[in-house]
Amino acid sequence: MHYPWWYVPHLTSPMLIAFIAVVHVLVSHYAVGGGLFLFVETRHAHRTSNREYLDYLHRHARFFVLLTVVFGAITGVGIWWTIGLASPLATEVLIHTFVFGWAMEYVFFVIELAAAFLFLYFWGRVTPRTHVLFAGVYAFAAWVSLVLITGITGFMLNSGNWPERGGFWNGFFNPQFAPQVLARTGGSLLLASMYVYFHASICSPSSALREIIGRRSARPALLGAVLIVAGGAGWFANLPESSVAALMKAPALNIFMAILFAVTVAVFAMLYFGPYRNPAWLTPGFGVLFLMFGIVAVTVGEFVREAVRKPYIVHNVVMSSNILASEIPGHRAAGFLESGPWTRALIAAKFPQVMDGTRIDERRLLDLPPPQRIEAGEILFMHHCNDCHATDTGLSAIPHVTIGWAPEMIHDVVTSPELFHHYMPPFAGTPEESQVLAEWIESVRPPFPAGMRFGPASAEGGE
Amino acid sequence: METVNPQDLVATLGSGGYPAAPWFLMLFKVLGFTLHAVPMNLWYAGVLLAMLLQAFGGEQARRWSARLLRQMPVIIAFGVNLGIVPLLFTQVTHYRVFYPATILIAWPWLSIIALLILAYYGAYWVAHGLRGGETQLRGARVLAGWLVAALFIAIGFVFANGFSLMTNLQDWPAIWQRTQVAGAVTGVAMNSGDPTLLPRFLMFFSLAFTTVAVHMVFDAGALARRESEVYRQSAARLALPVHVAGLAGFAVFGSWYIFGVMPETSRSALLAFPGVIFAVSTALAPGAVAVALFTLRGRPVSFGAGVAVAAMQVLVLGLNAISRQIAQSAELAPHLDITAEPVRWQWSPMVLFLVLFVAGLGVIAWLVRRAVLESRAMESQSNGSPGRG
CATH class of the missing domain: 1.10.760 (Cytochrome Bc1 Complex; Chain D, domain 2)
Known part of the structure; x- marks a missing residue:
């Protein structure tokens, strides 16, 4: 063991990573999908000169920045902080392999920040075209940062031929890369719509506007559902044999997979029969319940994604016992x-x-x-x-x-x-x-x- | 475990090697720290000073205080992100001592995340209380402002603990012994036995006040277009005593650090050629900024003067970062030779990063320019006068 071991009573230190990671994912996916929502919907509201919708989007942008730029960004740093404490060897390997990937992600973070603040603080002070441009730049930068970090997290689950060949790109374009980009993009779209429904059901004044929001946000959410299914299938198909075996063998994972399947089906059904078919259903109760289901699905999904890596932290490279x-x-x-x-x-x-x-x-x-x-x-x-x-x-x-x-x-x-x-x-x-x-x-x-x-x-x- | 040789606790050499030459990694470590130090200094000492001026300052001082507190959410956002760079490259170059040191103080180190979230939301709430040109904080927001100031200072203190423990290997065995269960680290310690901790912390805290003073001038010259001439004059007048106070602290605590408690190896490296060039420059450069502020006092600060003084301060912080690196490398030299690590250049990811880095800065500059020009044009239109831009 290369480093001292951090003893966390009762919980074990790696569980701290899981806790912070799940909390972060719940916000970071909204940071990506919410950016796309603000881009598409601000453009639509400007084009249709819908003042009421623009006012709502302004309120939503404040909520979005407060949640993603503060909590999302700091918990993201928190994951990095915790993995350095609880899995220092894995962090060492990842940082030496992907330092330039993280550095690129950092560049896109800074672009995201600049675009988000310009979008919010110059609201009504620039032309609609420029305003939409800010949202577009934000959405693009946020999605690229998702792609970059997925290259690293996918590598941890299936390092592909990296142990034999090494190199940045061999690790980055691992077998899990494309499926996870698909699934995470879908998850971002779906989760963002849930946050939008939650926020709109509480903060939007008129039922007519809530219906517009419900209907318009249902389409990207449905697209998200399709991407999640496609990405999830790809994720399963590209799992290492050891992970598939863990899914079959470990009783806790059997239960979690059943919960994940049931909650995901419930989310898709609520989306289809709710906002897509009946936008008027967008009440505060529905908004809260829908978001809660989404949070449960993401939490369980992330837990399963992490758990199937065992006995590795980085597949075929770093063991969960913190040795190579x-x-x-x-x-x-x-x-x-x-x-x-x-x-x-x-x-x-x-x-x-x-x-x-x-x-x-x-x-x-x-x-x-x-x-x-x-x-x-x-x-x-x-x-x-x-x-x-x-x-x-x-x-x-x-x-x-x-x-x-x-x-x-x-x-x-x-x-x-x-x-x-x-x-x-x-x-x-x-x-x-x-x-x-x-x-x-x-x-x-x-x-x-x-x-x-x-x-x-x-x-x-x-x- | 007191008999343990600290050298034996330095982590095993990694198998992966560096992805670029050590000089390249160190360059980004120092450059990243310099860029991070600018906004970090503003929340570190700036919030405290802003709260002091809220309580005891005159009208114009409160105006600056309110301006800084309103800017704080954006400053924190960029400061935190700019802080990723030096930490990233520190972990690449100094992983063998960085991880053990931070694991020994794991809980205080992890608490930075919680403290930062609290401080950040607090800063937003304080800024919200000053919207619409309000200059006086009221009610619970005053308490929140003080709490935010205290949280940022506490975060700085924990950081100083982590980074001083990274070089203070001789205390590792004792800390380990105090806080272990079957050899595993409970992570509840701090580096409190290190004699360099307090002077280092106070020296950097003092330097932060000089950056805050420069912010007063930069803000008045470059950002306070809508403020009165009186305010822009008084900002420069207020900046000088703040800077001089910071400079005095920097000199006193810096002398304490270098001539009192700094390990001999580091002092020798700093006081011998070529380190002495940077050490002397680091000591004298803040004085040059003080002279610049002296010449500006009582005059309305122009855009050019504000930017020039800010550029000088960035140089001051850069020199400070280089000197810190010289001292750190000298202190770690008996334990760690980063030039011995094998280098496996990752050319294409590195070039892509550099291209994106430059392009990213370009995109941000383009977006900001567009926002500023359009908002000025729209403002002029609404005022019925031709735009400047």
Whole structure:
């Protein structure tokens, strides 16, 4: 492990990334689709000289800037902040591979900002043509920034031939790139319409205007739905085999996929029978409910998209245990604790008796007294397993997932976790390390639940 | 763990190599920091000064205060985005020390995001209270203004912690020992034991006041077209004492930092050729700006004068960024040799980025010019006089 490990009790630090990422995606997609909405609708309102609609769009633009430029932009920085803390090795790999991609995205961010502020603050102070131009530049820059970041997030899910060939473009144009651009573009259109319906249902004064908004925004939303379906199919078709297997195997993902499917169908139905066929339905209740469904769909979708990457953070490159996939054989030979600067320094300071010069002699771990072996096992757990498993209570806590396990089973799972669940990373340590890790797990594992019967009760009432 | 050699904690050399030569990456790191420092200085010291002038300033001082607070949402937006560049290139060049340092202070470091969101929305709310030419903040917005000022200073302090800890490797083992669970870092520490932290923080905070003073002049000359002659005269008059106060702090805290607590390696690098050229320039350049402000005092600031003084201040911040880089590189030299990293040039993405960077600046300039010219023409039409533009 190249870096120190950040211990977040109960939740685990990678879950912080998931939380901030989902919150950001809910706003960033609106930042893209909302830009297109403002461009198309401002042009329409100017062309038809619809003052009432222009006034509404002005109000919507304020809401849009307040939400996207502040919350959207800062939570975007927040994701970057959190991945550097919780997955520093993956961030290191991504930054060294895609620094110029991020730099290009930054250029488009700055263009977005300039165009958004000019669009809002010069409202009514420039010609309609220029005003629409500002919106158009914003919409284009926002969409390009979506394309650029999708190249990087798609790479994380399926790195394609990058591990063999390397290079910026091989990584950027990965198998997930085109499907995810389609799906995210569709998601942006659909989610933006939901925000528009929500905002219009509360802030638009006349029912006639609400009907116009409902009808006009339904078409891009429907286009978004089609793109989501097409992109989603492409996403599934281009998943690595390990991700498809995770979707089939992991019970939590089965449930989430069912929820995602059901909520997506409900969203499409609400869109078709609501704003598209019956624009008059655009009441505050409908607006809130529709947006809530959209938020649930996006949240679940993003969670599934992240979860199917396991056991990788970057497919075939960085393991979820924060080591490189290519390092596993070396770590198995030299030792996991020995291979990380922080773990090596820790063992040297705590258990100098296991050191052979400046190196850890892994065999000596088993010579430690039992309490110290358990302590060494906890260190291994913390640095190898805590990215997915909480230590005591919380997310997939190790005492909870090992309730009643026999020592032999613990040993087998620790030695080859990938053979039990392919979405777990292989154990990247020596047999001595797996032994002390198993001993620590045994020390925290609760006993088999009492009172369970697997056959007829005996006359004495025993089990 | 106090026996741990800090050098042993520097992260393993990455396998990917740099995507461009170190000089190129460092150039963008320093250039990015310079560009970020301009708006950042304005929220860092500017909001505090604006609130002080709201409470104790005269009419014209409050007018400047209101103008700055109204501009703050836009300043923050661009400042945050300009801050991405130096952080991006810092992570490319200094990843082996940047990630460990920030992980050691993970929670305060992450809190920057929450504090920034609060400060940003607060700044919007304060600005909203000053719409329509209002110059006096009222009611709860006064409290919000002070809170925003405090949040920005707190954010600056956490940043100073992160970046000073990046070079303060000798304190890593002790911080780690204090805040670990089975060797994993809880991330609740700050770099409070570093003697360079406070003078660095105060030195940069003082320098920020000089940028705020320059903003008064730049704003009066370039942006305050609709304000009275009296205001544009008084802005230049107000700027001088603010600048001198900032300059005095910069000199005092800078001397404390360089001659009192700076590690010998960094001091030697700064005081020996060629570093001494930048060190002396960094020390003297703000004085040149003070002289320029002195000559402008009591006169209505022209557009050219405002832009010229602003350009001088950008140069001051640029020199400061170069000197900081020299000191940082010298301090890290025993632990990190960034020139040893293999370089695998990513030519086509780099060229595309540079082309987009230049084109992007062009597009923004074109959009702004179009907005300004058209709005002036429309304003002139509505006033019944021919446009200037």
